[in-house]
Amino acid sequence: MTYESIQFRIENGIAVLTLNRPERLNSFTQAMHLEVRDALTRLQADKSARVLVLTGAGRGFCAGQDLNDRAVEPGAPGVDLGESVEKFYAPLVLAIKNLPMPVICAVNGVAAGAGANLALACDIVLAAKSASFIEAFCKLGLIPDTGGTWHLPRLVGPARALGLALLGDKLPAEKAEQWGLIWRCVPDESLMDEAMAMATHFATAPTKGLAFTKKAMQESFANTLPEQLQLEAQMMRELGYSHDYREGVAAFIAKRPAQFKGE
Template sequence: MTDQKTYDNILFTIHNGIAQLTLNRPDKLNSFTQAMHLEVRDAFERLRADRSVRVLVLTGAGRGFCAGQDLSDRAVEPGAKGVDLGDSVEKFYAPLVLAIKELPLPVICAVNGVAAGAGANLALACDIVLAAKSASFIEAFCKLGLIPDTGGTWHLPRLIGHARAMGLAMLGEKLTADRAEQWGLIWKALPDETLMTEALALAEHFACAPTKGLAFTKRAIHQSYANTLPEQLKLEGEMMRELGYSHDYREGVDAFIAKRTPHFKGE
């Protein structure tokens, strides 16, 4: 089954359990405008409403993944009052990060080129990040007198530690995809020509995987940052209790014993 809707700033399709959302302003390195935010929000609403979806692939069109905010979309005129950037974060960027985190299925990000500012941190909000070797990550906020928003101040120290997070955030230096992999910022750096092939192959794997178990894994790992060990062990017990009654657990055990390929429903 294929579901497709026409947008002006993104491409969005659902086919055989795989949703693909492509930021599609290549002439502007897919930088965000309010119009793009609203289209992405609409796509996520459709995504959540379609129970056939088992995985989401997020990528960009053209030579860049996302250059963050399109500054011309909220430019400050000379002599005019500043803009309320907090309002922008609260209305658009924060809800987008939370939508990715709360989505009960894997989210793969295929970073096909430069990921700067909010674009870099949007990628880091995803569950598995693949990047073309020509791609790079730039926390450009410091060059504008800002802080790394879109979850940057939360993800960076957790992924790569305090010292590296401070260096990236306060210097705004370009981080190559290879170095990002070495530091543990992303899952893999891949040859440019194989990025989307491998991203879609991974999506096909997840489309046939036990989605509920993956969703619980995702939620448990995120919750671990706020929990004590006893609290986390209790959460694991509660999740395992529920998953033990699921179709996919029974199917996984049956397939293992019968030495056959399991047929998970994702329920």
């Protein structure tokens, strides 16, 4: 597929996916959804990739859905927004959550609506100091989709989650960090350097162990403690036979840097 709405590359184990409609604050159209889906499918198939960095071009990360892509005039027949969620946004969130590698989101500007919740679906969120998060759905008579009703209360608690969702106020990146919504707020000029430095670290880390950690954290919300302990035992059993575990132990004993292969 030839990409017009995104940029995508894989180099040295690092995949970088850039939403690239800066004139529309990288808001989603159906065409962009299809391109992102194709890129994530390629990423899954590429055995060299060990980390994904997601960011946006221009002055914003993502303003959510491009309303011009499915404009509806007052009095005109409505559109099936549930179909849009089922067909595009839900699969996008699940694809990111299920990637067997860390996903870093570098929020370079405003993240609004589905754009905010897309960022929150990633494993580690870095945000430029000038960035902000806006749950803009309430201004359109909608609910926070793209996993927003799942991630928000888990990240910041029910009181702050409801405040963000019902009021639609802009949350500056610095406060987002203070609230625990994101991992870190960094100076604007340092954002991509920080993101790529973290990606470089993950590209040489024990990827399978990181993928299992990600999966175990996700499943903990649905498991009882005994169920989670059993999951941990299953994962540790499999990881104990991995090359990376043996290499990690050997490197520790020899007091040398480990050479992980992600296996």
